[in-house]
Amino acid sequence: MNLILFGPPGAGKGTQAKKLVDFYGIPQISTGDILRANVREGTELGFVAKAYMDKGDLVPDEVLIGIIKNRLKEPDCKIGFILDGYPRTVSQANALEVILDEINKPLDVILNLEVPNKKLIERISGRLICRNCGASYHRIFNQPKKEGICDICGDEIYQRSDDKEESVQNRLNVYKMQTQLLIDYYFKKGILVTLEGNKEIDEVLEDIKVVLAKLA
Numbered sequence: 001m002n003l004i005l006f007g008p009p010g011a012g013k014g015t016q017a018k019k020l021v022d023f024y025g026i027p028q029i030s031t032g033d034i035l036r037a038n039v040r041e042g043t044e045l046g047f048v049a050k051a052y053m054d055k056g057d058l059v060p061d062e063v064l065i066g067i068i069k070n071r072l073k074e075p076d077c078k079i080g081f082i083l084d085g086y087p088r089t090v091s092q093a094n095a096l097e098v099i100l101d102e103i104n105k106p107l108d109v110i111l112n113l114e115v116p117n118k119k120l121i122e123r124i125s126g127r128l129i130c131r132n133c134g135a136s137y138h139r140i141f142n143q144p145k146k147e148g149i150c151d152i153c154g155d156e157i158y159q160r161s162d163d164k165e166e167s168v169q170n171r172l173n174v175y176k177m178q179t180q181l182l183i184d185y186y187f188k189k190g191i192l193v194t195l196e197g198n199k200e201i202d203e204v205l206e207d208i209k210v211v212l213a214k215l216a
Contacts, residue, residue: 001024001026001079001080001108001109001212001215001216002080002081002100002105002106002107002108003080003081003082003083003107003108003109003110003111003212004082004083004084004086004087004107004109004110004111004186005017005082005083005084005111005113006110006111006112006113006179006182006183007112007113007114007115007197008113008115008120008172008175008176008179009120009124009168009171009172009175010115010119010120010121010123010124010168011113011114011115011120011197012113012115012197012201012204013084013113014084015201016113016201016204016205016208017082017084019201019205020082020205020208021082023205023209024079024080024212025079026076026077026079026080026081026082027076027077027081027082028081028082028084029068029071029072029077029081029082029083029084029086030084030085031064031067031068031084031085031086032085034067034068034071035049035053035059035064035067038067039053043067043070045063045066045067045070046067048063049063049064049067061091061092061095062095064086064092065092065095065096065099068083068086068096068099069099069102069103072099072100072103072105073103077105080108081105083096087182088178088179088182089178089181089182090181090182090185093182093185093186107191108191108212108215109191109192109193109211109212109215110186110191110192110193111193111195111208111211112183112192112193112194112195113194113195113197113204114194114195114196114197114198115196115197115198116198117169117172119198120168120172121165121168121169121172122140123138124163124168125159125163125164125165125168126138126139126140126141127159127160127163128144128157128158128159129157129158129159129160130150130152130153130155130156130157131155131156131157131158132150132153132155132156133150133152133153133155135150135151135152135153135157137150137157144157193211195207195208195211
């Protein structure tokens with residue numbers, strides 16, 4: 001099963017990806033993770049990527065797609081993969097299609113999780129994190145026993161600047177601008193399935209399993 005997960009910040013995309021990894025035994029491939037792995041391992045493409053990353057520049061598409069191609073050829077991708085964080089543009093989607101054709105791993109489906117903006121802002125802007133151990137809390141859904149204090153280590157919990165409401169709204173606007181063309185691109189190819197993400201985690205997972213079962 002070869003698939004891509006789309007979803008705005010706060011839609012639960014990462015949570016669902018991890019559950020799919022456990023259920024189907026296929027890897028979740030994050031472009032950020034494989035970039036860092038190539039840099040750490042000193043691969044030829046990793047060396048090129050590092051030169052851009054050290055300057056704070058975006059890694060060019062031709063470098064990134066080469067790294068992704070190498071990753072998708074690894075043995076753990078034999079029965080499938082979940083792409084996370086790629087593609088972000090139509091040009092990247094076209095490049096991805098070329099390499100998937102080359103390695104005979106065509107995409108089966110693009111799963112697009114939709115959640116109303118109001119709910120996304122509520123989810124993200126309520127998040128709190130421990131400064132010391134990184135434990136996560138939420139002002140509504142998962143409050144600490146003592147306000148402002150981590151249950152685990154007793155250190156201070158705080159809100160990241162990019163989780164504040166104004167920043168969240170900006171992130172959602174950027175996401176929409178970046179992905180709408182991609183959603184249209186994959187819709188025209190007939191492999192996009194949009195699912196309601198504003199449900200309980202296990203309900204969303206069951207909806208995803210229904211879609212994937214039809215493709216098996």
